[in-house]
Amino acid sequence: MKIIDILNQNRFSLSFEVFPPKNETAFVSVRSAVEEIAKLKPAFMSVTYGAGGGTSKYTLDIAKDIKNRYGVPTLAHLTCVSSTRETIGQKIKEMQVCGIKNVMALRGDIPQELQDADRSGWDYRYAVDLVRELKTADRDFCIGGACYPEIHPESANQADDIRHLKEKVEAGCDFLTTQMFFDNNLLYNFLYKIQQAGIAVPVIPGIMPITNANQVARAVKLSGSFMPQRFKSLVDKFGDDPAAMKQAGIAYATDQIIDLYANGIKNVHVYSMNKPDVAEKIQANLSDILGK
Numbered sequence: 134m135k136i137i138d139i140l141n142q143n144r145f146s147l148s149f150e151v152f153p154p155k156n157e158t159a160f161v162s163v164r165s166a167v168e169e170i171a172k173l174k175p176a177f178m179s180v181t182y183g184a185g186g187g188t189s190k191y192t193l194d195i196a197k198d199i200k201n202r203y204g205v206p207t208l209a210h211l212t213c214v215s216s217t218r219e220t221i222g223q224k225i226k227e228m229q230v231c232g233i234k235n236v237m238a239l240r241g242d243i244p245q246e247l248q249d250a251d252r253s254g255w256d257y258r259y260a261v262d263l264v265r266e267l268k269t270a271d272r273d274f275c276i277g278g279a280c281y282p283e284i285h286p287e288s289a290n291q292a293d294d295i296r297h298l299k300e301k302v303e304a305g306c307d308f309l310t311t312q313m314f315f316d317n318n319l320l321y322n323f324l325y326k327i328q329q330a331g332i333a334v335p336v337i338p339g340i341m342p343i344t345n346a347n348q349v350a351r352a353v354k355l356s357g358s359f360m361p362q363r364f365k366s367l368v369d370k371f372g373d374d375p376a377a378m379k380q381a382g383i384a385y386a387t388d389q390i391i392d393l394y395a396n397g398i399k400n401v402h403v404y405s406m407n408k409p410d411v412a413e414k415i416q417a418n419l420s421d422i423l424g425k
């Protein structure tokens with residue numbers, strides 16, 4: 134099933150994200166976490182690609198499992214930075230063979246060693262190049278793109294960032310998923326601005342439940358997200374008590390999601406980070422709202 138058809142159902146739904154194992158040894162534990170999350174029957178599940186420095190070869194294996202064994206619609210991520218057309222062409226073929234219908238088209242982070250490289254000869258400089266490639270005639274993918282309510286860290290300003298986002302959408306993105314954010318007002322402001330810019334595809338807010346104190350610094354470093362004082366107080370109070378911090382982080386994420394729903398958002402993507410218990414608790418907290 135295509136993600137865009139799920140989004141158009143106009144019913145409140147949750148989707149969950151998982152990441153692939155970094156090596157064969159971790160495959161079994163990741164697969165079991167994925168299975169637990171899939172059993173919750175989310176609207177769809179996304180599988181990241183090579184994030185956190187891991188290899189990318191397991192993305193498709195996990196995505197196939199989710200789709201074929203558990204019957205959950207699947208979104209496979211694909212990054213293109215510093216890849217050749219040949220490599221990406223091969224990955225796209227593999228996706229087609231596996232029956233993957235939904236692809237999150239990403240540039241990816243520029244590796245440290247290539248930061249100063251001359252990029253003029255690269256086959257893919259930005260995600261928009263991958264979107265165009267996925268959109269060619271013999272391919273029938275539903276394509277997602279990433280967007281940044283608090284601006285992508287490489288952008289000089291929000292106007293430029295939104296201009297590039299519009300170009301990406303016009304190239305063929307069917308929907309967008311946001312970077313994590315911890316203050317919903319930043320999202321509402323962003324949605325207003327992109328609507329003014331003429332971007333009309335559905336936007337799925339991405340919510341990251343922070344369930345331990347160490348995650349906070351990592352999340353801020355990776356995403357550059359603003360941490361409201363209300364959230365910092367939770368970490369100050371519960372940071373040294375893992376069980377309490379987990380409960381408080383899940384409550385905070387739930388509260389964000391309820392506020393999004395109350396303000397007209399129909400689909401929320403949860404960065405569940407291979408944690409079935411977190412996914413399950415958030416879903417249970419929303420049990421009387423889901424599907425409405």
Ligand code: FAD
Binds near residue numbers: 183185237295312339
């Ligand atoms: P782009 O859309 O190419 O944007 C990158 C920067 O380039 C932005 O500043 C943009 O404004 C600018 N830009 C775009 N087009 C142009 C242009 N024509 N001229 C000049 N500037 C331009 N990373 C992974 O490695 N694996 C994953 O699975 C993964 N999943 C993600 C999922 C989501 C929902 C999000 C939000 C991020 C994800 N990331 C993932 C991180 C992502 O790869 C990085 O944030 C990366 O730095 C940018 O990727 P992008 O696709 O947003 O790039």
